[in-house]
Amino acid sequence: MTGGRSWQGDWKARLCERVRERGYDSLTAFAEARPAIPLVELAEELGRDDIAGVQVLSGLLAEAEQRKQVTRFVRDVLVRQLSLTLPDGWPVVMDDESRFQVAKALGCWSADTPDTHKDRVRQARAALRATPPPPGWRPLGPDDELLRTLLPDEEA
Amino acid sequence: MKVVALLLLSAALLAAGCSSRAAGSREDATGAGPDRVKGTAGGPRQIAARTRRAVVQVADEVRGATGEHARSLSALAARPPGLGNRGLSGGNGAFTRFIDHGSRQSRWIDGALGGVSTLTGVASETTEADMQWALLRMTGPRLQAAMLGALLLATWVDFLQLADAVLRQCPAYSVERLFVELRRVQGRMEPTLTALASLDAERVEAAATAMPELMGQLTREFGSIQEGARVAMERREQLLTAMQFMEMLTLVSALKMSLPRLPPAAPASLGVGLVMGSGGVMVGSRVVVSAEWVEAMRRLVQAGVISVPVVSAAVRIHGGQVLMAQASGDLPPGVRDALGDGPEVRAMHETGRAGAGMSEAPRHHVLPREHREWFEQRGFTGAMDIDQFCVRLEAAQHQAIHGGGNWRLGRTWPGEWNRMIMEALREAEAEAGRKLTRNNILNIVAERMKFYDVPMSFTPGRRR
Numbered sequence: 001m002t003g004g005r006s007w008q009g010d011w012k013a014r015l016c017e018r019v020r021e022r023g024y025d026s027l028t029a030f031a032e033a034r035p036a037i038p039l040v041e042l043a044e045e046l047g048r049d050d051i052a053g054v055q056v057l058s059g060l061l062a063e064a065e066q067r068k069q070v071t072r073f074v075r076d077v078l079v080r081q082l083s084l085t086l087p088d089g090w091p092v093v094m095d096d097e098s099r100f101q102v103a104k105a106l107g108c109w110s111a112d113t114p115d116t117h118k119d120r121v122r123q124a125r126a127a128l129r130a131t132p133p134p135p136g137w138r139p140l141g142p143d144d145e146l147l148r149t150l151l152p153d154e155e156a
Numbered sequence: 157m158k159v160v161a162l163l164l165l166s167a168a169l170l171a172a173g174c175s176s177r178a179a180g181s182r183e184d185a186t187g188a189g190p191d192r193v194k195g196t197a198g199g200p201r202q203i204a205a206r207t208r209r210a211v212v213q214v215a216d217e218v219r220g221a222t223g224e225h226a227r228s229l230s231a232l233a234a235r236p237p238g239l240g241n242r243g244l245s246g247g248n249g250a251f252t253r254f255i256d257h258g259s260r261q262s263r264w265i266d267g268a269l270g271g272v273s274t275l276t277g278v279a280s281e282t283t284e285a286d287m288q289w290a291l292l293r294m295t296g297p298r299l300q301a302a303m304l305g306a307l308l309l310a311t312w313v314d315f316l317q318l319a320d321a322v323l324r325q326c327p328a329y330s331v332e333r334l335f336v337e338l339r340r341v342q343g344r345m346e347p348t349l350t351a352l353a354s355l356d357a358e359r360v361e362a363a364a365t366a367m368p369e370l371m372g373q374l375t376r377e378f379g380s381i382q383e384g385a386r387v388a389m390e391r392r393e394q395l396l397t398a399m400q401f402m403e404m405l406t407l408v409s410a411l412k413m414s415l416p417r418l419p420p421a422a423p424a425s426l427g428v429g430l431v432m433g434s435g436g437v438m439v440g441s442r443v444v445v446s447a448e449w450v451e452a453m454r455r456l457v458q459a460g461v462i463s464v465p466v467v468s469a470a471v472r473i474h475g476g477q478v479l480m481a482q483a484s485g486d487l488p489p490g491v492r493d494a495l496g497d498g499p500e501v502r503a504m505h506e507t508g509r510a511g512a513g514m515s516e517a518p519r520h521h522v523l524p525r526e527h528r529e530w531f532e533q534r535g536f537t538g539a540m541d542i543d544q545f546c547v548r549l550e551a552a553q554h555q556a557i558h559g560g561g562n563w564r565l566g567r568t569w570p571g572e573w574n575r576m577i578m579e580a581l582r583e584a585e586a587e588a589g590r591k592l593t594r595n596n597i598l599n600i601v602a603e604r605m606k607f608y609d610v611p612m613s614f615t616p617g618r619r620r
Contacts, residue, residue, distance in 0.1 A: 006609040007549075040607060052609035084603075100588055104600050107584025111576045125587065 006043075006052035015059055018046040027059045028067070031076070035141040038084035039077075057112060071153050074117050075142040078109045082139065089138035124150040200285040204292065207459040208276050210452040211295050215272045217449075218265070218302045225309045226262045229255055232316055238324040244316060247331055251319070254338050258312050264353045265305045268298040271355075271539030278540060281595050287602040289459070290612045294544060296461045301352040301360045304367060304466070307473055308345055308352075311374055315341055318381060328388035334381070341377050344370065357615065364466040371473050432490040437471055444475040454496035464497045471495070519546040519617040522601060522610070524574040535594035545601075546617030547610055577604055 015027065024030040031042060040053040057077065064073035085105040091098035106125050113121045127150055139147050233255045237246025244251040272295045279291040319338055322329050348370055351363035431438055436447040456462045468487050487495070523531050523542040531542050580600055585592045592600075605612055 043609075053607040054609075057607075100584075100592075100596055100599075103584040103587035104580075104596075104603070106587045107580045107582075107600070108604070110583040111580035125583075129587075 005050045006047070006055060008050070011051070011055055012059070015046065015051060015055055018051065022046075026063055027056065028063045031056070031060060036079050036083045036139070038080050040084065042080075061114060069153075070114065070117060071120075071151060072142045074113055074121065075144070075147045075151050077112050078105075078147065079139045079141060079144065081105050081109050081112070086138075089136040090133050092135040120151060200289070203459070204279070204285060204288045207289075207292050207455055207461065208279055210455040210459075211272065211276050211292060211299060211461060213452050214299060214303065214456065215269050215276075215295075218299075218306045219269050221306045222262050222265045222269075222302075222309060225306070225313050226259070228313050228317070229258045229262070232313075232320055235320070240327060242323040242327065242331070244320045244323065247323070250331075250335060251323075251338070254316060254319070254342065257342055258309060258316065261305060261309045261312065261349060261353075265302050265309065268302040268305070268355060271295070271298045272302070274539040278594065278598070282598055282602075283595075284599055284602040286606070286612045287598050290614055293460050294539075294614055296456075296463075297355050297357040297360050298539070299456075300364060300462050300466045301355050303470060304360075304364055305349065305352045307367075307371075307470070308349060311371070312342075312345065315374075315378065315381075318378065322381065322385045326385045326389055328391065329385050333384070337377070337381055341374065344373055344377070355616075361463055361465055364463075364469045367469045368472045431488065432494040437475065437491055437494070445471055450494050454494065457496035464492070464495065467495050468492070517548040519548055519615060520573075521546055521617055522573075522577075522605065522614070523597075524578060526574070527578055531597070534592060534597060536597075540594065543618065544616050545614050547613065548615060549610070573608065573610075577601065580604060 019025075019027050019030050022030060024033070030046075031037075034042060034045075038053075039056050043051045043053040043056045046056070060073055060076070061070070064070045082105055085101050085108075086098075091102065094102075106128070110118065110121055110125070133146055137146065232244050233252070235243060235245055237243035241247060244255060275291050275295045275298075279288045282288045282291060315338065319334055322334060323331065348363045348367060351359040354360070432450075434447070436450055437445045453462070453467050457464055457467060471487060471491065521542060522545045523536065525542065528542055536542050536545075577600075581592065581597060584596075584600060588596075602612065
């Protein structure tokens with residue numbers, strides 16, 4: 001993941017092929033079998049040197065759009081981002097460093113959210129600031145109760 | 157002429173340029189063989205810490221040497237002219253320009269070393285190991301340029317000391333001739349100095365590779381002025397005998413002896429090679445660079461901070477092997493190994509710098525130029541200017557990142573990267589409720605670069 005090889009050749013075909021090789025018929029199924037695992041780690045499992053995290057993100061979004069489950073996808077992105085940035089859960093002590101880590105996780109979440117959902121994510125972040133989750137909170141998947149109240153499904 | 161026949165460097169240069177005075181580096185210098193540096197000992201963070209200490213050690217040594225040269229220049233400027241208004245400070249100020257030339261070199265070297273300090277400082281506060289490495293590698297061109305610039309500065313100071321001595325002690329030597337000679341020497345050095353002062357990795361390396369040959373030319377120039385002075389003295393049957401005069405010249409206390417002595421009539425024997433000994437790199441029984449220096453270099457070469465051609469050039473210059481026509485410019489295998497050279501290092505150097513035609517690939521700002529001011533307000537200035545943080549990406553990579561088809565990637569390089577990174581940074585800042593620090597920004601950028609699989613290897617780009 002350091003050589004920039006992920007962008008050589010037909011990376012979409014490569015991504016699909018790796019998913020099929022591992023016995024899944026969709027990237028979503030592959031990811032669901034690995035809940036709360038950061039996207040970079042999913043990418044690493046699919047191709048240590050030639051798949052990038054953002055490609056997995058992009059593939060998951062494409063599939064979510066087809067299934068009309070984008071809101072769920074957006075929640076899933078936060079779960080995976082939090083497990084990367086705050087592996088021990090929501091900080092118990094809010095010092096400068098942990099405040100920055102929270103800010104980084106939420107900032108990256110916004111950046112990875114498709115335009116259609118940016119406003120809703122911004123509102124969800126405001127709600128999180130107003131009522132912070134309990135210390136140690138560590139959502140294990142997109143169906144986490146607190147997450148679903150923050151960002152409920154609309155498509156259904 | 158037999159007295160000057162020895163191919164010798166004085167200890168003065170070695171003390172200034174190569175030996176390690178940093179007692180603190182001793183402990184890690186002794187314990188670390190090549191295997192340890194390659195990663196069996198300690199995590200990437202410890203290796204990065206050792207690399208950082210090596211950078212600091214080398215920078216400190218160069219700083220010490222340039223400081224000394226700067227003092228020599230001031231002393232030359234301040235020394236009142238001798239009889240007949242002769243001396244560098246005399247002659248109606250005609251020679252002042254040469255002293256100024258030296259001072260200008262010492263200024264850019266200081267600037268380059270300042271950049272090294274900034275980068276190592278930021279690296280020491282960076283938690284992301286990859287970013288720490290990338291920052292340390294950014295010191296490379298500066299450190300290499302400063303090292304070689306200091307060698308040339310030492311040489312220039314030697315020329316000035318020689319000129320001052322000739323002017324004062326050798327009234328038969330024409331002032332005009334000496335002026336012309338100094339101007340010619342300055343002209344010979346000029347292209348190399350300009351390349352070094354550019355701090356551009358590729359120009360610095362090209363200049364380094366050509367430097368042993370330049371030092372050879374300068375050695376001949378130096379010898380020719382000395383010889384000219386001797387002949388002039390003989391003709392005029394001056395008070396001193398020619399031989400005494402030559403001895404006096406070599407005893408000028410400030411002379412750095414940066415240049416090897418001209419060999420006797422027979423060309424320097426290739427048999428007198430450089431070998432790796434217990435004390436360092438040696439010519440015969442003489443240590444030309446210390447074991448500590450070699451150890452620091454090995455670490456820096458293996459970390460990709462400085463390149464093998466540059467270190468080889470420095471060793472050849474220190475070893476006085478600038479008059480030998482070594483076609484390849486290569487050092488003997490034993491010395492190369494000690495300096496950390498090897499197929500892996502070469503391969504890393506290639507991929508890091510120019511691998512697979514990457515040196516031709518266009519450069520892209522990782523920190524978007526449109527937001528220069530935003531970054532400046534958060535400490536990205538000087539050696540940390542956003543222009544220093546560019547990456548090379550192949551055109552093919554662009555097109556791939558542009559995506560298309562029925563997967564709307566929604567991310568295109570560079571436009572979408574810019575949009576994404578600025579959004580992540582601004583939203584994080586809003587969330588934190590305070591300005592992000594420079595390290596905060598580097599931390600987020602490092603994470604995002606990994607996410608996009610953008611190689612963490614920075615090269616300076618152009619300001620527009």
